[in-house]
Amino acid sequence: MEEKQTGTFNVKAGLAEMLKGGVIMDVTTPEQAVIAEKAGAVAVMALERVPADIRAAGGVARMADPSIVKKIQHAVSIPVMAKVRIGHFVEAQVLEALEVDYIDESEVLTPADEQYHIDKWAFKVPFVCGARDLGEALRRIAEGAAMLRTKGEPGTGNVVEAVRHLRAVNAQVRRLINTPDDELADLAKELRSPLEIVRKVKETGRLPVVNFSAGGIASPADAALMMQLGADGIFVGSGIFKSQNPEAFARAIVRATLHFNDPKVIAEVSENIGEAMPGVEMATLTPADRMQDRGI
Amino acid sequence: MEVRVGVLAIQGDVREHKNHLALAGATPVEVRTLKDLNRVQALIIPGGESTTIGMLMAEEGLIDEISSRVQNDQFPVYGTCAGLIVLARDVVGLSPARVGLMDITADRNAYGRQVSSFETKLRISVFHDQPDFPAVFIRAPRITRYGPGVTPLATYDGSVVMAEQGALLVSAFHPEMSGDIRIHQYFVEKVRKTLKV
Numbered sequence: 180m181e182e183k184q185t186g187t188f189n190v191k192a193g194l195a196e197m198l199k200g201g202v203i204m205d206v207t208t209p210e211q212a213v214i215a216e217k218a219g220a221v222a223v224m225a226l227e228r229v230p231a232d233i234r235a236a237g238g239v240a241r242m243a244d245p246s247i248v249k250k251i252q253h254a255v256s257i258p259v260m261a262k263v264r265i266g267h268f269v270e271a272q273v274l275e276a277l278e279v280d281y282i283d284e285s286e287v288l289t290p291a292d293e294q295y296h297i298d299k300w301a302f303k304v305p306f307v308c309g310a311r312d313l314g315e316a317l318r319r320i321a322e323g324a325a326m327l328r329t330k331g332e333p334g335t336g337n338v339v340e341a342v343r344h345l346r347a348v349n350a351q352v353r354r355l356i357n358t359p360d361d362e363l364a365d366l367a368k369e370l371r372s373p374l375e376i377v378r379k380v381k382e383t384g385r386l387p388v389v390n391f392s393a394g395g396i397a398s399p400a401d402a403a404l405m406m407q408l409g410a411d412g413i414f415v416g417s418g419i420f421k422s423q424n425p426e427a428f429a430r431a432i433v434r435a436t437l438h439f440n441d442p443k444v445i446a447e448v449s450e451n452i453g454e455a456m457p458g459v460e461m462a463t464l465t466p467a468d469r470m471q472d473r474g475i
Numbered sequence: 476m477e478v479r480v481g482v483l484a485i486q487g488d489v490r491e492h493k494n495h496l497a498l499a500g501a502t503p504v505e506v507r508t509l510k511d512l513n514r515v516q517a518l519i520i521p522g523g524e525s526t527t528i529g530m531l532m533a534e535e536g537l538i539d540e541i542s543s544r545v546q547n548d549q550f551p552v553y554g555t556c557a558g559l560i561v562l563a564r565d566v567v568g569l570s571p572a573r574v575g576l577m578d579i580t581a582d583r584n585a586y587g588r589q590v591s592s593f594e595t596k597l598r599i600s601v602f603h604d605q606p607d608f609p610a611v612f613i614r615a616p617r618i619t620r621y622g623p624g625v626t627p628l629a630t631y632d633g634s635v636v637m638a639e640q641g642a643l644l645v646s647a648f649h650p651e652m653s654g655d656i657r658i659h660q661y662f663v664e665k666v667r668k669t670l671k672v
Contacts, residue, residue, distance in 0.1 A: 183593040190592045193613045193652055197522045197556070200486040219527045221486060256569060257524050258589065258614065280589035280614070303590050437485060437531060438507065 186303030188325060194258065194280065194305060195326035195389040198222055198412055202402065202433050203391065205229050205416040207247070209254035215419070218429030221412070222258040222280070225251040230287050230334030230394075231417035231456065234468070240288040242270040248277050260307070265474035266292020268301075275304045281326070282306045286473035287333045287416070296474060299323030309393065311344045313351035315475050317372035317380070320387055327386065329410070330471045331394020334417050336458035338401045340471060341394050345408050348390070355380055394471065397422070397455045399435030399448050406439035423453030476672045478663060481506035481515030485531050486523030487557070491651035492659075499659040501666070509536050517551040517666040520558030522613065522649055525583065528557050529571035542574050551642040551666045559645040560616055567619065577643045578622030585617035585634075597648070599629045599637060602657060609655055610636075610648035617647060642669045 184190075201221025206212040212223045227243040228236065242263050252259045258280035263270035265284055270291075274282050284297055286309050299306040300323035307326040310316035316327050329348055331341030351370075355377065358366050363381065367374040379387050392405035393414035402413045413436050415429075422428040431448040438444035466472070482492045484505035493503035496519070504515050512518070518541065520528070532538050544550035552574070554562040561573040563581035586592070592614055596607035608629075618635040621627065629637035629646075636647040644665065650658040666672075 183595040185591060185593045187594055189594055189611055189652065190613065193611055193649065194589050194592065196491070196652070197487045197524070197613055197649075199523075200484065200489065201523065201527065216526060217530075219530050221524050221527050252588075256526060256583065275590070278588045278590050305589065433527075433531070434534075 191305030191325035192388050195307070198258070198391075199389055200412055200437065202413045202415060202436050203260065204419050204429060205414075206251060206420070209250045211420055211425070212251045212255045212259075214426055215429055216255045216257050218426060219433035220257060220429065222260055223251060223255060224283060224414070224416075225259055225261045225279070229417040229420055230470070231336070231421050232334075233287060234334040240264075242267070242273065242288070245273065245277055248274070248279060252277070252279070262288055263297070264288040265290040266295050266297060268297045271297050271302060271304075271306075275302055279304060284308050284324075284474075286330065286470045290473050296322050299325075307391075309471070309474070310348065311471055311475065312347045313355065314370035314372055316348055316386060316390070317370060317376050320376055321373045324388065326389050326391070328391040328393040328414055331392070331396065332461065332464070333394045333470050334459075335395045335461070335464075336397035336418060336421070336456040337395045337461060338397065338404065339395065339461060341392050341396060341405060342408065344471075345392055345405060345410060348386075349409055352380060352386065356384055396432075397458065399431040399445055399452075402432045403435045403439040403445050406436055412436070417456050421456035427452040428455070477502050478517070478666055478670075478672060479504050479515045480663065480666065481512065481518040483518060483520045483528070483532070483537075483558075485528050487521035488649065488651045489521060492519050492521050495651050495656045495659040496663065498656045499663045501663045506537075507535070509540055512537060512540055516670055516672070517662075518553070519662070520552065520554040520561050521651070522556030522558065525557040525560035525573070526569070526571040529561055529573050532561070533572040538572060538574055542576060545574065545576050545642065549642045549669050551644070551662070551669050553644040553662045555646050555649055555651070556613065556615055559618075559647055562643055562645055565620070577638075577640050577645060578625050579618045579638065579645070580620035581616045582619045583616050584614050585619075586612060586615055589614055595631065597629045597631060597636070599658075601628055601661060605657070608650070608657065609653040610646075610650070611652040612636075612648045615647045618645075639665075
């Protein structure tokens, strides 16, 4: 038998590649996980509270109780992801011991380290990280992230920040591709990112890993908007289980993500699904409320 | 002559399969709906999550149409990873909606969770003395039984991980994740032979 290698970057990034085109849903109970799986979620994110409730509760938000993660792993056959605090490598060790399929080093939880993110190369389980711009994205890849999500403002039901950041990353990738080779080193410095990864983006014409959109996506049209803007897939946090009819919303968002270029289908799936989660206007958030500014 | 090979574009490595198909001399076409399916002469079902893919295929009416074309017109289909499960007649444990026309039993996530995903090199019988194939297994299934009409093409750790039956081809691993296009070439050749084009 040939030698096998586990935990390679290929294998880590590979799972994210398989999720492309899909919807990953935040769930807090096994029952919600089953609803998500039945609705066609491609993976679930196991949490103690959805971002809207974390926002409401205040205080320090930590990794979920392992018993919640285990129950959710037991309830579904799709991949189960879970969140750790930025820089909290022991929470990540715990989730690796639980064999979660992906770890989200997430600004939704209260950061544990204001300077350093987790050294993600030290783990066999792959990591997804958030980014608001290309520099953040490439720094996370340099630390070993095998998947990205452009940040929105979690738990707000307001898609404006998700749009801003996906557009920003796309615009910077376009600029990078058009930068002459002899100016790349300078651009890498400006982006505070390794030159080697900057060169790779230019060579391939795109980000080296899959990039989902997250934060504030609350309707089927929101999901299709992010897909048309070039996201590889969608994370929906509070948008499903804070809506009036989670089953209907979950199915509608899955179908709108699949048929993101077909307005007739988006119209059809948006009909009679009840009210979306209540939204929050960005201007009402204080700087301390803004999760996206954490871990940059 | 041109061969139009569809790539089921619900989830997974749609772009990578399309690139490999183009390099193998076929014209790749994304398939999401029945209308798309009617434009193609063969189909690749990529990896992803079989429960999700099966459900969304059924909703679009794709399962019934693919089944009928496989049975009536020898429609060539290649299923990788989740695609293998979609083509398998029997599945261990919870069984997702599927085409189910290949006489095999598939064990989903047979190697365990993502920490157990791996890459290796495989000897593939139809490539004879050529170098081994770089194979990536992501939460992969395993073929635990195959009927008399099925030809195993590769094994790993004692289980069959690639096989064919008539116009159907399956692999538990992802050939599109390496730069090696030999399996796509093999499938395109199979399509040409089956359809005599």
